[in-house]
Amino acid sequence: MKYLTLAAGLLGASAAIAETPVLTVYTYDSFVSDWGPGPQIEKAFEENCACDLRFVGMGDGAALLARLKLEGARSDADVVLGLDTGLIAAAKDTGLFTETAVSADYALPITWDDAVFAPYDWGYFAFVHNTDMTPPTNFKALGASDVKIVIQDPRSSTPGLGLMMWVKDAYGDEAEAIWQGLADNVVTVTKGWSEAYGLFLEGEADMVLSYTTSPAYHIIAEDDESKAAAVFDEGHYMQVEVAGRLANSDQPELAEAFLNFMVSDAAQSILPTTNWMYPAVMPSGGLPKGFEALVKPENARLIPADEVPAIRDAALQEWLTALSQ
Structure with a gap:
């Protein structure tokens, strides 16, 4: 009788586990790291979803789209989180994403529709640089200096793509000449942001391509004010990170619920001190103390998402040519 009772219990537990829906979210590595937002987002969402939220980290943002293209409609992903405006048009061209009903009072510098x-x-x-140095204040000055920098590959990294579009937007036909000037400054080109920032912290370069918000991590988490973001005369290129759900998802309702959760106060209050970015929707408690110390670019640059494909290929060829010489 005890054996039968135990067996029935095990079968019931197995059935319960089998019935728990799984929501698979592809994202970038730093999002799912121990210090990233992934663990807290997972815990908060699972408290109400009666589901198993599984993050799958794979490199940087641009690598997500490359992986998705390889998998096609067979992908296990229900949601992809970590693309940005530079990749939206290419992502839509895959035909793998579907419309969403997410609605929020966005606190973005641009209108979102x-x-x-x-x-x-x-x-x-x-x-980003150490405060004991006086940084160049534009790309031409950087190229003329002996400052060593670490950047990311635009083919695998959204920051790398953002830098490439930043230079192209600021200099147009002169972009290749700017890259030729910067070539000697580049210590290495990494696949993703985490590797690049790590090399900078290890002292392998004087500056690293990151974000104006990156010093907030050092200020808030480490009580360290030794890092700052250089303000460039050309202005600064903006990144808006986005999430979307797959048309072939077998959990469409959960996927939609997750996207709405990501713009909720519960999630938005987590992001500033884990992803170290500005929230898309201002949390009820406002920004954490320390963000007020960050530099605020007066000139924001952003190429509209639907115009990126026509510019990207030529810009990439300029980048490859300059850095291969």
């Missing part, structure tokens, strides 16, 4: 992708945070790209 995309029906497929929902923004969850945003920021400005910048070169």
